[in-house]
Amino acid sequence: MEVKKICVVGAGNMGHQISLAAALAGYQVTCTDINEEILNRAKNFVETYLPERVAKGKLTEEAAAKAKENLTFTLSLEEACKDVDFVIEAVIEKLDVKRELFKKLDELTPPHAILATNSSYIVSSKIADVTKRPEKVLNMHFFNPALVMKLVEVVKGPHVADETAEVTMEVARKMGKVPVLLQKEIYGFLVNRILAAIKAEAFYLYEIGIADYKDIDTAVELGLGHPMGPFRLMDLTGIDLTYYVEMERYRESRDPAMKPSPTVVEKFVKGEWGRKVGKGFYDYTQEKK
Ligand code: 3HC
Numbered sequence: 001m002e003v004k005k006i007c008v009v010g011a012g013n014m015g016h017q018i019s020l021a022a023a024l025a026g027y028q029v030t031c032t033d034i035n036e037e038i039l040n041r042a043k044n045f046v047e048t049y050l051p052e053r054v055a056k057g058k059l060t061e062e063a064a065a066k067a068k069e070n071l072t073f074t075l076s077l078e079e080a081c082k083d084v085d086f087v088i089e090a091v092i093e094k095l096d097v098k099r100e101l102f103k104k105l106d107e108l109t110p111p112h113a114i115l116a117t118n119s120s121y122i123v124s125s126k127i128a129d130v131t132k133r134p135e136k137v138l139n140m141h142f143f144n145p146a147l148v149m150k151l152v153e154v155v156k157g158p159h160v161a162d163e164t165a166e167v168t169m170e171v172a173r174k175m176g177k178v179p180v181l182l183q184k185e186i187y188g189f190l191v192n193r194i195l196a197a198i199k200a201e202a203f204y205l206y207e208i209g210i211a212d213y214k215d216i217d218t219a220v221e222l223g224l225g226h227p228m229g230p231f232r233l234m235d236l237t238g239i240d241l242t243y244y245v246e247m248e249r250y251r252e253s254r255d256p257a258m259k260p261s262p263t264v265v266e267k268f269v270k271g272e273w274g275r276k277v278g279k280g281f282y283d284y285t286q287e288k289k
Contacts, residue, residue, distance in 0.1 A: 001085070001112065001114075001163065001167050002085070003027065003085040003086045003114075003167060003170075003171050004027065004028055004085055005027065005028040005029075005030075005083055005084045005085050005086070006022050006027045006028070006029045006030075006084065006085070006086045006087070006088065006171075007029075007030050007031075007032065007080045007081055007084040007086070007087045007088070007109070008022070008029060008030070008031045008032070008087075008088045008090060009032055009033075009077065009080070009087065009088070009089045009090065009091055009101065009105070010032075010033055010089065010090035010091040010092075010118075011031050011032070011033040011035075011038050011039045011041070011042035011073065012033070012038055012090065012091075013144060013237070013238055013241075013276060014090045014118055014142060014144060014146055015031060015033070015042070015088075015090035015091075015118075016031065016041070016042035016045055016046075017142075017144075017145055017146035017147045018088055018090060018118065018142055018146045019031035019042070019071055020045075020046055020049065020067065020071060020147060021146055021147050021175050021176070021177075022088075022171075022175055023067045023068075023070040023071035024059075024063070024067045024070075024175075025174050025175040025176060026066075026070065026174070027070065027171075027174075027175075028070055029070055029071045029072070030071075030072050030073075030074060030079070030080040030084070031071065031072070031073050031074075031080070032073070032074050032075065032076065032077050032079075032080035033073075033075070034075065034077075036075060039073050039074075039075060042073060043073050046068065046071060049147075050064040050067060050068060051064070077104060077105075077108060078108055081105065081108035081109045081113075082108075083110065084109050084110065084113050085110075085112065085113055085114070086113060086114045086116065086167075086171060087105055087109060087113060087114070087115045087116060088116050088117075088118055088140060089101060089102070089105070089115070089116065089117045089118060089119075090118040090142075092244065093119060093120060093121065093122065093241060093244040093245050093248060094244065094248075095122055095126060095127075095248065098117060098119065098122065098127050099126075099127055099130050100130075102115060102117075102127050102128075102130050102131055102137065103130045103131070105131070106130070106131035106132055106133065111133065112136075113136070114136045114137075114138070114164055114167060114168060115131065115133070115136060115137045116137075116138055116139065116140035116168060117137075117138075117139055117140070118139075118140060118141055118142055119139060119141070120141065120188070120192055120241065120245055121187055121188045121189075121192060121245045121248060121249065122139075122187075122248065123139065123155065123157060123185040123186070123187060124137050124138045124139045124155065124157050124159075124160070124185070125157045125158065125159055125185055128157070128159050134159040134160075135159060135160060135161035135164060136160075136161065136164050137159070137160070137164075138154065138155060138156065138157060138160045138164055138165060138168060139153065139154065139155035139157070139182075139185075139189070140152060140153075140154055140168050140171075140172065141153040141154075141155070141189055141191075142177075143191065144236055144237045145236075150176070150177055150178045151177065151178055151179075151180065151191065152172040152175075152177040152178070152179045152180070153179075153180055153182060153189045153190060153191065154168050154169050154172065154179050154180070154181050154182070155181075155182040155185055155189055156181060156182060156183055156184070156185075157184075157185040158184075158185070165181060169181065187249070187252070188245075188249075192245075195230075195233075198220070198230050199230045199234070199242075200261075202216050202220070202229075202230040202231065203261040203263060203264070206231075206263065207261065207262065207263060213231040213281050214231075216229060216230065216231065217229025217230065217231050217232050231280075231281040231282075232281070232282065234274060234280065234281065235274035235275050235280035235281055235282055235284075236274065236275055237274070238273055238274050238275075238276060239264060239267045239268060239272065239273045239274050239280050240268060240273040240274075242260065242264050243260050243264050243265070243267075243268040246258065246259065246260035246264065247259075247260060267280065267281075
């Protein structure tokens with residue numbers, strides 16, 4: 001199966017960069033969102049990012065123009081799904097929202113189209129049963145910032161056809177990514193499970209007053225060589241995302257130890273969701289200006 005046209009549903013933190021990465025790789029991409037403001041922000045990002053890359057000498061003018069031509073934005077899911085071969089869903093981490101969306105995607109896309117979810121944690125078998133093509137529904141998990149991070153996790157649930165996984169790995173490769181294949185489903189996949197363990201320990205050390213979050217970040221950055229400590233990274237990926245996925249994990253497991261930490265709950269309630277709002281653990285208001 002040859003993939004030519006991709007639809008990305010959700011133009012937020014992940015969706016807009018996945019869309020642009022796919023457009024830069026030569027795919028015809030339609031990015032859709034129900035929120036006009038988010039969609040406009042994504043358009044503006046493309047308008048500034050491409051000329052910046054050209055000015056930096058990282059992209060030719062022709063390649064930038066081609067990527068721009070390849071990428072369209074629309075508020076209409078129906079329009080975005082027309083004639084697509086491949087869908088990447090990157091909407092909010094709420095299972096009921098995703099299930100509802102995949103039901104619509106199944107109705108609106110051609111029967112041959114693969115329906116992938118970029119969910120950070122939710123396995124595709126929790127979604128695939130709402131469609132008439134479970135063998136074509138799988139996890140394709142990108143990392144933030146999606147234009148930079150090379151890894152893509154492809155997860156082969158029990159319902160997923162070999163061809164679906166193979167085509168998805170190939171799409172990731174064409175986008176310049178390095179895909180890894182998970183042979184079985186597991187909640188949180190590889191990276192987020194490992195990251196969850198790091199975050200849990202970081203919150204424990206912070207909340208019992210062993211060290212400030214800045215010093216914990218410095219320790220992880222300089223002591224382990226991670227590009228960002230866990231708090232700085234949460235600001236990048238979104239504290240709202242951390243809250244939603246941890247609540248989902250708690251609901252699933254019913255284990256109180258899985259509840260979001262008090263610090264995450266406090267930040268979530270205050271609306272201090274990280275970089276995208278200008279404040280999380282760190283302050284980005286100056287940077288935004
Ligand atoms: N969007 C697009 N490109 C970006 C970017 C962004 N937000 N931030 C940085 N870049 C690009 C820059 O343009 C630059 O590109 P170039 O080298 O080709 O010119 C390159 O990245 C390096 O940028 P900087 O020199 O400005 O900054 P750093 O060297 O500090 O890199 C970083 C920034 C790439 C974000 C780096 O700090 C990093 O790798 N951080 C860790 C990110 C990470 O761990 N992500 C995974 C999170 S977990 C996840 O996503 C899972 C999900 O389910 C939650």
